[in-house]
Amino acid sequence: MIKLIVSDLDETLLSTDRSVSVKNREWIQKAKQKGIKFVCATGRGYSSIQGTLEEIGLKNKSGEYTISYNGGAITENKENRLIHFEGLDFNIANQLFQKGLSYDVCIHVYTLDTVWIYRIFDGEREYLKGRMEFTLFDAQDLSFLEGEEIVKVLYVDTNRNHLNEIAKDLESITKDLDVSFSSNRYLEFNKKGVNKGNAALRLGEMLGIDASEIAAIGDNLNDLSMIKAAGLGVGVHNTVEEMKDECDIILEQTNDEDAIAEFIERFVL
Numbered sequence: 001m002i003k004l005i006v007s008d009l010d011e012t013l014l015s016t017d018r019s020v021s022v023k024n025r026e027w028i029q030k031a032k033q034k035g036i037k038f039v040c041a042t043g044r045g046y047s048s049i050q051g052t053l054e055e056i057g058l059k060n061k062s063g064e065y066t067i068s069y070n071g072g073a074i075t076e077n078k079e080n081r082l083i084h085f086e087g088l089d090f091n092i093a094n095q096l097f098q099k100g101l102s103y104d105v106c107i108h109v110y111t112l113d114t115v116w117i118y119r120i121f122d123g124e125r126e127y128l129k130g131r132m133e134f135t136l137f138d139a140q141d142l143s144f145l146e147g148e149e150i151v152k153v154l155y156v157d158t159n160r161n162h163l164n165e166i167a168k169d170l171e172s173i174t175k176d177l178d179v180s181f182s183s184n185r186y187l188e189f190n191k192k193g194v195n196k197g198n199a200a201l202r203l204g205e206m207l208g209i210d211a212s213e214i215a216a217i218g219d220n221l222n223d224l225s226m227i228k229a230a231g232l233g234v235g236v237h238n239t240v241e242e243m244k245d246e247c248d249i250i251l252e253q254t255n256d257e258d259a260i261a262e263f264i265e266r267f268v269l
Helices: 009-014 022-033 046-055 089-098 124-130 159-168 198-205 221-229 259-268
Strands: 003-009 039-040 065-068 072-074 083-086 107-111 115-118 150-156 177-182 186-193 214-218 232-235
Touching: 003 009, 003 198, 003 259, 009 039, 009 046, 009 214, 009 259, 022 039, 022 259, 039 046, 039 115, 039 198, 065 150, 065 198, 072 198, 083 198, 089 107, 089 150, 159 177, 177 221, 198 214, 198 221, 214 221, 214 259, 221 232, 232 259
Parallel strands: 003 039, 003 214, 039 065, 214 232
Antiparallel strands: 065 072, 072 083, 107 115, 107 150, 150 186, 177 186
């Protein structure tokens, strides 16, 4: 029996217009009424998804939770109480940033309260519109962030092949990091062991829920860890091809066709 549903946001729960469909909202509430936890798991920060939490009736609620920064943080939704945090060592974050300067990519640096962006381009600005707020910077190192908690660093390029090449080029310095891809535009770097899968298992343990009672739903490779860790790993119909074989179920519907509602209706309730 599924007691905890952990769902990715972008290209999974959220439609292309960045909203949660009426049908998805209805079935999430039906699951909640049966005592089933629904947890958003995102690469973004928890502060940036408050609108989504409000849409699905979980904003500022006690006993409801969010996994953010690809598993770097677990928060209780009531007042965004931080329960668990794991960030990057400053020197590693700074090294990743400086390496990124040599590539023709946009760079994001995430702290707990700010997304810092270097070399933004119009397409990325449009993609982020309605998703998150950010602060631009043009420094050549991250010394201005020394002493702050840095959660992750990511590179942006809509050319996935270029990101693949970068990932291979950086293998010598990222072997002790968790590296993932998301949204067909991001190459993400977290502390080793920080991923959505470990965060889902940690939250399940906190709630007394076994891995076999967790369902994880996603669409891209930064969801793979939770797809594999959960008792039931689910891909929406628009899941990237290289992850489909890792899923126990591939849904018939895409993120624009009420995929979450389909899952809850067919496999949970």
